[in-house]
Amino acid sequence: MRRLAVFASGTGSNFDAIAAEIERGAVQAEISLVVCDRPGARVIEKAEAQGIETFVFSAKDYPDKAAYENELLTACREKGIEWLILAGYMRLIGPTLLEAYENRIVNIHPSLLPAFPGKDAIGQAFDKRVKVTGVTVHFVDAGMDTGPIIDQEAVRIDENDTRETLQKKIQAVEHRLYPAVIKELIAEEVVQ
């Protein structure tokens, strides 16, 4: 069993999707820790309901990124975490975690990167009136949504789509693609 930490700041629908695939036996892993930088976020209740340990913090309580990332690193090491799975975590990862988990931090982003990085990627694509957007899973580096791409899937924007319907379509792809990519990453590792 590979031990994962899921980093999230919001509702945790991707957390749900990954946890469900693990529960079903489709992904040979365990979510051993949920990290959240927003006290009160829904993902915290969801993790607790499944008996998963949480690490909840407010960045403003620390002097800098290295200070909270050092605590996070200790928590991850104590739990034997092997992969950091970013799912709606709204902070850039700093050198402390990047060096400790080189090539073991992945993120999901709701656009076809390198198009529409950063916040509100779905809104950005909608406002630009592009016909195709999508979902990207990528390794994390020091930049904002700039790391090497692992997989992508396109989503068409139809004439009658609203931001809400587009968001639903993108989320449906995310919830399928992310567990599938995690499964592959873990499987490749076993072969090595």
Ligand code: GRF
């Ligand atoms: C997802 O759209 C993901 O692509 C982005 O943040 C959102 C997280 O949603 N990075 P949720 O908390 O998993 O529902």
